[in-house]
Amino acid sequence: xxxxxxxxxxxxxxxxxxxxxxxxxxxxxxxxxxxxxxxxxxxxxxxxxxxxxxxxxxxxxxxxxxxxxxxxxxxxxxxxxxxxxxxxxxxxxxxxxxxxxxxxxxxxxxxxxxxxxxxxxxxxxxxxxxxxxxxxxxxxxxxxxxxxxxxxxxxxxxxxxxxxxxxxxxxxxxxxxxxxxxxxxxxxxxxxxxxxxxxxxxxxxxxxxxxxxxxxxxxxxxxxxxxxxxxxxxxxxxxxxxxxxxxx
Numbered sequence: 001x002x003x004x005x006x007x008x009x010x011x012x013x014x015x016x017x018x019x020x021x022x023x024x025x026x027x028x029x030x031x032x033x034x035x036x037x038x039x040x041x042x043x044x045x046x047x048x049x050x051x052x053x054x055x056x057x058x059x060x061x062x063x064x065x066x067x068x069x070x071x072x073x074x075x076x077x078x079x080x081x082x083x084x085x086x087x088x089x090x091x092x093x094x095x096x097x098x099x100x101x102x103x104x105x106x107x108x109x110x111x112x113x114x115x116x117x118x119x120x121x122x123x124x125x126x127x128x129x130x131x132x133x134x135x136x137x138x139x140x141x142x143x144x145x146x147x148x149x150x151x152x153x154x155x156x157x158x159x160x161x162x163x164x165x166x167x168x169x170x171x172x173x174x175x176x177x178x179x180x181x182x183x184x185x186x187x188x189x190x191x192x193x194x195x196x197x198x199x200x201x202x203x204x205x206x207x208x209x210x211x212x213x214x215x216x217x218x219x220x221x222x223x224x225x226x227x228x229x230x231x232x233x234x235x236x237x238x239x240x241x242x243x244x245x246x247x248x
Contacts, residue, residue, distance in 0.1 A: 025136060027122050030150075031112040033157045038109045041184055044204040048190070050199060055081070055203075059103045064088045064216035066103050069095075070237050074089075083226065084232040085217050093219035094194070096231025101244045104173070104192070105203075107162060112150075115171050118164055119148035128158055130177070139163075146170045153178075158185050170194060171245045178213065181205055194243035199236075 048057040058069040070082040082096035094100050117121065120139040128135055128143050130151055137150030140163075151161035162173040171194050175187035186208075192199040215221040 003082055014141060024123065024125050025138075027112060030138060030152070033152060034110070034112055036161075037158060037185055041067070041109065042092075043104075043210060043212065044208045045210070045212075047204040047206060048201040049204065050236070053234075053242065055236060056236060057240075059105065060216055061103060061106070062212050062214075062217060066106075067104060067217055068100065070233060072234060080231065082231050082237055083111045083222065085222050087221055092217075093222045095226040095229070096233050097237060099238065101242045101248060103191075104244065108159060108175075108187075115148075115150050120150055121147075124159070124171065131174070135160060136160075146172070148242075156185065158187075164246050165206075166246045171243060171246045181209060186207065190244060192240075194246070196240055197243045199240060199243070214222055219242055 043062045054073045060067040072081045084094035084100040126141045134154040149163045164171045174191040176189040
């Protein structure tokens with residue numbers, strides 16, 4: 001795919017022609033890129049550190065199960081501000097959070113069939129530079145089009161941008177600073193934009209494919225651990241999930 005895209009992008013630059021794709025990249029080629037990057041990555045533990053927020057989000061995933069733990073940072077003390085566990089799309093239990101959705105990082109592992117169900121049209125393709133990176137944009141023909149789309153780095157064959165939208169609501173996810181961890185190329189920075197909301201965070205991968213204690217994802221264990229405790233999440237936590245409503 002790289003040679004095709006580089007040639008077409010050079011043609012676009014040389015001629016000043018529109019960036020629409022003259023030759024469409026087949027869906028099976030797109031699926032191959034998506035699946036090859038994360039095949040076999042079932043379990044992981046990460047920390048999202050939000051810039052200028054004094055807040056971090058710790059995420060554990062094991063198969064279909066997940067746990068999200070918000071931690072308020074300050075004065076040398078780290079206090080849990082909200083916690084939730086779930087299975088796939090279902091929230092099994094939460095404390096201190098009114099609305100919570102599954103981890104955003106799960107979007108990195110979706111197949112192209114899922115993206116088509118979100119409205120990404122594979123017959124619309126174009127070539128652009130995104131933050132200096134040559135990219136194939138699947139689902140749009142214009143750079144400023146916020147229709148559902150998937151942007152793939154041409155040189156590294158990784159996702160660098162996702163746009164999901166529903167009517168006038170959109171979610172724009174930009175993934176940066178990919179580095180190799182084991183056999184996987186994983187992003188280490190994420191910028192989230194939805195309307196007036198914007199979050200910038202670093203991604204710290206603690207470990208991958210390690211087994212975790214099942215109690216970590218147990219709603220019963222969560223209820224017992226936080227019984228009688230009133231958690232007070234910061235406003236940014238609710239805003240973070242508000243930006244994701246377009247997904248559900």
